[in-house]
Amino acid sequence: MLFQLKSYINFLLKSQNEHGLHSPFVYELVTRCFYDTSEHSEYELIKEYRNDLLRNKEIIEVEDFGAGSRVFSSNQRPVHAIAKNAGVTLFRAKLLSRIVNYLNIENALELGTSLGIASAAITANNSTTLTTVEGCKETAKIARQQFQKFHLKNVDLRIDNIENVVSDLTGTLRNKNIEQKTSEKFDLIYFDGNHQKQATLEYFQKLLPLAHNDSVFIFDDIHWSAEMQEAWKEIIEHPQVRVSIDTFQWGFIFFRSEQVKEHFTIRV
Numbered sequence: 001m002l003f004q005l006k007s008y009i010n011f012l013l014k015s016q017n018e019h020g021l022h023s024p025f026v027y028e029l030v031t032r033c034f035y036d037t038s039e040h041s042e043y044e045l046i047k048e049y050r051n052d053l054l055r056n057k058e059i060i061e062v063e064d065f066g067a068g069s070r071v072f073s074s075n076q077r078p079v080h081a082i083a084k085n086a087g088v089t090l091f092r093a094k095l096l097s098r099i100v101n102y103l104n105i106e107n108a109l110e111l112g113t114s115l116g117i118a119s120a121a122i123t124a125n126n127s128t129t130l131t132t133v134e135g136c137k138e139t140a141k142i143a144r145q146q147f148q149k150f151h152l153k154n155v156d157l158r159i160d161n162i163e164n165v166v167s168d169l170t171g172t173l174r175n176k177n178i179e180q181k182t183s184e185k186f187d188l189i190y191f192d193g194n195h196q197k198q199a200t201l202e203y204f205q206k207l208l209p210l211a212h213n214d215s216v217f218i219f220d221d222i223h224w225s226a227e228m229q230e231a232w233k234e235i236i237e238h239p240q241v242r243v244s245i246d247t248f249q250w251g252f253i254f255f256r257s258e259q260v261k262e263h264f265t266i267r268v
Helices: 002-014 024-034 042-054 079-085 090-102 117-123 137-149 162-174 178-184 197-210 226-236
Strands: 059-061 076-078 107-111 129-134 155-159 186-191 211-220 243-246 250-254 262-265
Touching (some): 042 079, 042 137, 059 079, 059 137, 090 117, 090 186, 090 211, 107 162, 107 197, 117 129, 117 155, 117 186, 137 155, 162 197, 186 197, 197 211, 197 226, 226 250
Parallel strands (some): 129 155, 243 262
Antiparallel strands (some): 243 250
């Protein structure tokens, strides 16, 4: 907790808002998407989806495959507590929905479904197709129930270790011809399944071939630990990454080859 507090203070000292952004792409993203305060039709579904989970008193046994939890001391956890403490916040879910619409995301991949709040945000527009991966069977069971209850039909939930699904996706890509490779690529990949340095870097490297020039990768909890900050630093220094944005909670990377390599620290 002390580490994150120090990281946040450092972030605030470095961060900026839309003023002084010299990249037209980033300026438009920040002003028209990040700072958009208008109401969107998707918000109601996202809010109801999350509130429904907050009312759920069922207790499930959770398997942690990543860095574990700083909130829970037991694997026996009430669904409403998971939604409140481990799920994406309503603010972040709305932001994610705006990003999906602003960037015209058609095909997305999510590593770490949890209860599916972020999944609902990504697919609330009824046009984005999402492949989402969850290793914990009990958590995935709740997410699947929610997807059915809220009629989210564009979600392909895969209950498996992230490593297996990533290997399947990249292995399939290698075995197909060029025309088929294009159809396998993702417009957005949301990394929220393992907050450990080595796993994060491995997923990033393996999934790079599934990105195209206009893809966005979003990494959750980039300041979770010193190791996650190290992973984030290595990611943004990768030669294929041209634009990177640190919003403290999330890190965004873009592969826009037409742009000069540049990093931004922005308050959201």
